[in-house]
Amino acid sequence: MKRFISQTLIAAAIAGCMVATGNAQDDPLEIGVLLPSPIADVGWSHALNEGINAVKKKYGDEVKVNTIENIQEGPDADRIINKMVGDGNDFLLLGSFGFMNAGLRLAQRNPDLSFIHASGYKTADNFSPFTAKYYEGAYLMGMAAAELTTTKKLGVVGAFAIPELISTINGFALGARSIDPDITVDVVWINSWFDPAKAQDAAKALIAGGSDVLFSNAQDTPSVVTVAEEAGAYVFNLNSSMKEYAPTRYLGVVKTDWAPFFVASVDAHIAGNFEGKNEWLGMTDDVVVVEDWSSDISADMAAQIEATQADIVSGARHVYDGPLTNQAGEEMVPAGERLEDGAILGIDWHVQGVNTPLPQ
Amino acid sequence: MSTLEFFLAGTFSAATIFLFAALGELVAEKSGVLNLSVEGMMAVAAAVGFAVTFETGNHVLGFVAAGIAGIFVSLVFATATISFLANQVATGLAVGILGLGLSAIIGRDYESMTVTPTPGIYIPVVSELPLIGPVLFQQNLVVYLAFLTAVVVGFTLTHTRIGLAIRAVGENPHAAQAQGLPVFTIRYVSVAFGGMMAGFAGAYASTIYTPLWADGMIAGRGWIAVALVVFGTWKTGRIVFGALLFGMVSLGELIAQTMGSVIPTQLFSSLPYIVTIIVLAIISTDRARMRLHSPFSLGETFDGSERR
Numbered sequence: 142m143k144r145f146i147s148q149t150l151i152a153a154a155i156a157g158c159m160v161a162t163g164n165a166q167d168d169p170l171e172i173g174v175l176l177p178s179p180i181a182d183v184g185w186s187h188a189l190n191e192g193i194n195a196v197k198k199k200y201g202d203e204v205k206v207n208t209i210e211n212i213q214e215g216p217d218a219d220r221i222i223n224k225m226v227g228d229g230n231d232f233l234l235l236g237s238f239g240f241m242n243a244g245l246r247l248a249q250r251n252p253d254l255s256f257i258h259a260s261g262y263k264t265a266d267n268f269s270p271f272t273a274k275y276y277e278g279a280y281l282m283g284m285a286a287a288e289l290t291t292t293k294k295l296g297v298v299g300a301f302a303i304p305e306l307i308s309t310i311n312g313f314a315l316g317a318r319s320i321d322p323d324i325t326v327d328v329v330w331i332n333s334w335f336d337p338a339k340a341q342d343a344a345k346a347l348i349a350g351g352s353d354v355l356f357s358n359a360q361d362t363p364s365v366v367t368v369a370e371e372a373g374a375y376v377f378n379l380n381s382s383m384k385e386y387a388p389t390r391y392l393g394v395v396k397t398d399w400a401p402f403f404v405a406s407v408d409a410h411i412a413g414n415f416e417g418k419n420e421w422l423g424m425t426d427d428v429v430v431v432e433d434w435s436s437d438i439s440a441d442m443a444a445q446i447e448a449t450q451a452d453i454v455s456g457a458r459h460v461y462d463g464p465l466t467n468q469a470g471e472e473m474v475p476a477g478e479r480l481e482d483g484a485i486l487g488i489d490w491h492v493q494g495v496n497t498p499l500p501q
Numbered sequence: 502m503s504t505l506e507f508f509l510a511g512t513f514s515a516a517t518i519f520l521f522a523a524l525g526e527l528v529a530e531k532s533g534v535l536n537l538s539v540e541g542m543m544a545v546a547a548a549v550g551f552a553v554t555f556e557t558g559n560h561v562l563g564f565v566a567a568g569i570a571g572i573f574v575s576l577v578f579a580t581a582t583i584s585f586l587a588n589q590v591a592t593g594l595a596v597g598i599l600g601l602g603l604s605a606i607i608g609r610d611y612e613s614m615t616v617t618p619t620p621g622i623y624i625p626v627v628s629e630l631p632l633i634g635p636v637l638f639q640q641n642l643v644v645y646l647a648f649l650t651a652v653v654v655g656f657t658l659t660h661t662r663i664g665l666a667i668r669a670v671g672e673n674p675h676a677a678q679a680q681g682l683p684v685f686t687i688r689y690v691s692v693a694f695g696g697m698m699a700g701f702a703g704a705y706a707s708t709i710y711t712p713l714w715a716d717g718m719i720a721g722r723g724w725i726a727v728a729l730v731v732f733g734t735w736k737t738g739r740i741v742f743g744a745l746l747f748g749m750v751s752l753g754e755l756i757a758q759t760m761g762s763v764i765p766t767q768l769f770s771s772l773p774y775i776v777t778i779i780v781l782a783i784i785s786t787d788r789a790r791m792r793l794h795s796p797f798s799l800g801e802t803f804d805g806s807e808r809r
Binding site: 150178179180181182183186211289296328329330331332333335337338339341342343345346347350361362363364367386388452496497498501 | 503504506508511515520562604609612613614615706710711712713715716717718720722725751752755756758759760763764766767770
């Protein structure tokens with residue numbers, strides 16, 4: 142209800158623009174994009190939008206992109222997705238987990254359309270969920286953090302305790318402890334995708350508790366990053382670089398570059414061979430990219446990180462290679478084995494070294 | 502800064518947002534007007550305050566602009582409810598939603614941008630004291646102003662003619678009018694004062710407490726402020742206590758997690774509301790006691806007619 146007015150205005154405006162367009166053969170391919178937050182200079186929606194821009198760049202006039210931003214998950218979103226389909230969009234990008242069920246229903250009803258959906262798990266012949274393997278990048282950030290921490294305590298500000306975020310925190314902890322097994326990780330869940338003030342308080346609480354490297358996990362605003370810079374703690378985040386908000390203390394970014402995947406999906410739709418499947422994309426697919434590394438990382442460590450990265454890309458090493466133990470010290474993955482994708486996608490336990498118990 | 506120092510010092514700064522907004526709402530409610538649009542007023546003011554601070558680099562200007570923005574939104578509400586006798590609850594909700602929408606439009610070009618916060622004030626000597634120093638004497642100037650405002654509002658309501666007039670209008674507008682008090686003017690001014698205070702709360706949130714703008718950043722704090730007035734049973738001292746308590750709860754949730762607490766965090770998040778419901782239930786059990794606490798004509802429209 143919060144953004145009802147703006148939503149309605151925007152939706153109405155876009156509906157107005159789209160009334161005139163038809164569905165004839167030589168019309169451009171209409172791509173509908175639904176984003177959960179405003180397209181800012183940084184953050185989640187920004188990263189998705191950059192991916193769509195790559196599609197625009199490749200196809201030029203052959204595609205027409207209709208973007209609706211800042212739509213919260215919920216009944217209103219369902220209505221808008223319906224409308225987007227009704228307005229003649231043939232390819233849809235749904236940018237948030239909560240758009241899943243409405244999107245899936247429409248996909249089943251309209252077999253000619255193609256859907257890609259962020260963060261979900263349900264699939265159909267023309268409906269592909271996509272997720273980034275953030276944990277691969279977080280593992281490398283953990284290695285860097287291990288070198289720079291003096292308190293041997295790392296902190297994470299997380300939105301909700303869902304598998305995507307838990308698996309990323311585990312990656313961070315595993316990376317750090319691969320360098321120094323004495324390191325531990327504190328986690329604060331703020332139970333909100335969106336509350337910058339609470340995120341900042343959480344960051345301050347972690348710093349007060351002794352953490353000197355912070356991980357801003359799924360926070361769309363530079364809230365945590367600015368607090369870290371002020372307090373002199375290193376910090377990294379996901380999706381897009383926030384280096385300008387922490388010029389001296391920025392550890393790096395685990396960036397998502399959706400361009401290769403979006404372009405490939407649109408290619409497939411145009412060629413008529415779009416195939417709905419779980420798209421779980423990582424460094425091998427050039428979707429997860431680590432960059433903007435802090436200059437405080439030693440050349441030695443940088444080389445080590447680079448070697449690990451090469452191993453992850455080649456498949457020689459996997460973040461979830463055994464032996465892995467959970468917080469209680471029980472062995473979850475024996476040595477020589479690898480946690481399979483399905484288990485990582487649904488992970489509900491922290492690895493040893495994460496101090497904070499998972500909320501029940 | 503140790504965890505304890507952060508906890509205690511942070512409580513004061515977290516309480517400041519609630520305190521500003523709740524004091525404003527208190528005055529409006531004391532005059533008999535229930536304005537539920539606090540969340541929306543704060544959002545508009547936060548966006549305006551941020552934009553002005555961002556463009557001018559001047560926090561004072563940002564606060565002034567935010568205060569004016571808050572007054573502006575509150576006057577939309579006041580015109581509908583006081584002059585046109587619209588239902589206060591429905592209008593408050595509508596104006597609140599309007600405010601949230603407006604704030605998104607005003608803040609569009611500033612999404613995720615940041616401003617430099619003003620540094621805290623270091624009062625010499627005493628700020629060096631262990632624990633007490635960082636907690637009481639290194640806060641932002643605005644934090645001190647908020648608590649000072651609480652004293653002024655409390656004193657004005659209970660010990661001055663203006664306060665008496667506001668309370669008289671809130672208790673019985675007919676009697677107040679018969680006595681020659683300008684009921685409409687007093688209500689307009691009280692609601693506008695509430696708007697200004699909500700504006701200051703918004704500016705504090707977007708330029709000092711969390712010096713960035715992001716749509717939706719007020720995140721329910723306006724509603725906590727409304728709840729706080731009930732929690733404090735319309736008494737300034739209790740509202741100050743409640744603001745500190747709610748601030749403490751909001752931080753305690755985060756700190757408890759860093760210490761490995763297993764208490765569900767959602768429980769902490771909902772604590773302010775649970776406590777308010779309990780207080781409301783307690784004071785409502787007895788009709789006489791309820792009348793003692795809440796302004797008698799709260800929420801009722803007044804059309805200026807002589808008889809009742």
